[in-house]
Amino acid sequence: MNRLATTPVTLHCAGRPVARYALGADLGERARRFSPRPFLHPVTTLGGAPVTEFAPVDHLHHLGVSVAVPDVEGRNFWGGRTYVRDQGPTELDNHGEQRHREFKLCDPDGFVEDLEWIADDGLLLRERRTVAVTQLGDEAWALDVTFALSNPAGEAVTLGSPATNGRPGAAYGGFFWRAPKQAAPPAVFTADDEGEDAVHGRPADWLALAGDGWTLVFAGATAETRRDPWFVRTREYPGVGSSLASRERLAIGPGDTAVRRVVTVVADGPLDRKRASSLVRKAVSA
Numbered sequence: 674m675n676r677l678a679t680t681p682v683t684l685h686c687a688g689r690p691v692a693r694y695a696l697g698a699d700l701g702e703r704a705r706r707f708s709p710r711p712f713l714h715p716v717t718t719l720g721g722a723p724v725t726e727f728a729p730v731d732h733l734h735h736l737g738v739s740v741a742v743p744d745v746e747g748r749n750f751w752g753g754r755t756y757v758r759d760q761g762p763t764e765l766d767n768h769g770e771q772r773h774r775e776f777k778l779c780d781p782d783g784f785v786e787d788l789e790w791i792a793d794d795g796l797l798l799r800e801r802r803t804v805a806v807t808q809l810g811d812e813a814w815a816l817d818v819t820f821a822l823s824n825p826a827g828e829a830v831t832l833g834s835p836a837t838n839g840r841p842g843a844a845y846g847g848f849f850w851r852a853p854k855q856a857a858p859p860a861v862f863t864a865d866d867e868g869e870d871a872v873h874g875r876p877a878d879w880l881a882l883a884g885d886g887w888t889l890v891f892a893g894a895t896a897e898t899r900r901d902p903w904f905v906r907t908r909e910y911p912g913v914g915s916s917l918a919s920r921e922r923l924a925i926g927p928g929d930t931a932v933r934r935v936v937t938v939v940a941d942g943p944l945d946r947k948r949a950s951s952l953v954r955k956a957v958s959a
Contacts, residue, residue: 685781686806686814691939692716694784694804696773706734708752710771711788713738713804719814720941722887726853731910735851740802740820742846742917744833745769748792751846769797782806783817790822797830798925799823807959813940815956817894818848821932824925831922832931844874844919845904848935852882852889852911859884859911864946873905874919879953880905882913883943889913890938892953898933 684692696711707728714737716725725737734752743751748769755765769792777785783805790798805817824830836844852859861869863877872880879892880903891913893899904914915935917923925931938944938952 682776682779682784683781684783684804684806687719687808689719690717691719691806691814692816705766705768705770706752707736708734708741708750708768708770710736710739710741710750711773711786711802712736713816716816716939718887718939718941719812720886722941723853724884724887724889724939726851729851729854729910731854732851735849735910735912738816738818738848738850740771740800740818740847741849742832743835744838744846744918745790745792745797746830748797750790750792767792771800777801796825799825807956809938809940809952809955809959812942813938813952815952815959816937816939817934817956817959818937819894819932819934820848821930822925823930824927827927829924829926831924832918833922834916834918836916836920837918837922842874844902844916845914847901847915847917847933849904849914850889850891850912850937852884852913854910855885857885858907861905861907861913862946864950869905869907872903874902874916876900876902879949880913881944881946881949882907882911884911886942888938888940888942888944888949890940890944890949890953891915892936892938892957894934894936894957895932898935901933 682694714727741751774787786802788800801821803819807815834846860883881890
């Protein structure tokens with residue numbers, strides 16, 4: 674596969690295009706502040722309903738579905754404002770970039786990709802990203818995303834979030850899905866709770882976000898991923914992420930790798946708890 678590939682990859686399920694994976698985007702003169710990175714957008718249900726949003730006015734650095742971390746050794750791979758330890762939001766020219774290096778495999782239903790996380794022309798992390806699509810029925814499919822972050826340096830690399838940089842309660846960074854804003858905020862629920870205040874900042878085996886005409890059900894597919902709390906927004910904007918560094922910085926030792934796997938059910942229409950749980954079990958075991 675071409676190491677310098679730039680053409681977007683279109684993923685298919687049941688013979689239909691359901692996601693487009695772009696290796697980068699023309700983000701204008703201020704592209705650096707958006708922490709350039711590959712992303713999935715648009716993503717749709719099997720019925721064609723859009724379930725991602727790209728560079729919305731409220732947060733221009735939200736790029737559909739991506740892996741984004743606000744602090745890797747003081748470099749911003751999330752985009753937007755920077756949160757410095759023990760300080761508030763600060764405008765710094767410290768944004769990094771995730772660069773596509775090579776597709777090891779690229780099929781209509783998924784791919785395996787190698788990336789490098791670069792800042793100030795230096796390599797901070799190497800990543801192996803695996804994305805797969807699975808049909809779950811006539812009205813649902815699953816997007817399976819695994820990312821493995823490896824430290825090529827001779828000393829530990831640490832990852833942080835605003836919460837670990839002195840801003841209590843603001844833990845995000847890792848897998849993140851920006852959903853489309855609709856007339857009303859989406860509903861959010863887990864097997865035991867519902868509402869943004871009840872589910873944000875807490876781990877759960879799965880978490881559902883339900884908008885007008887669609888439902889997304891997010892699940893950590895490994896024990897380590899399930900320990901990460903969910904970052905949830907519904908009122909300000911619709912978005913869900915799994916937080917790598919929620920209470921303390923995540924250290925990746927020399928030559929070590931941190932791996933996370935999130936499987937997302939993409940369904941047409943509403944799902945109740947029983948159906949959401951059933952589809953998650955099927956998706957994770959597929």
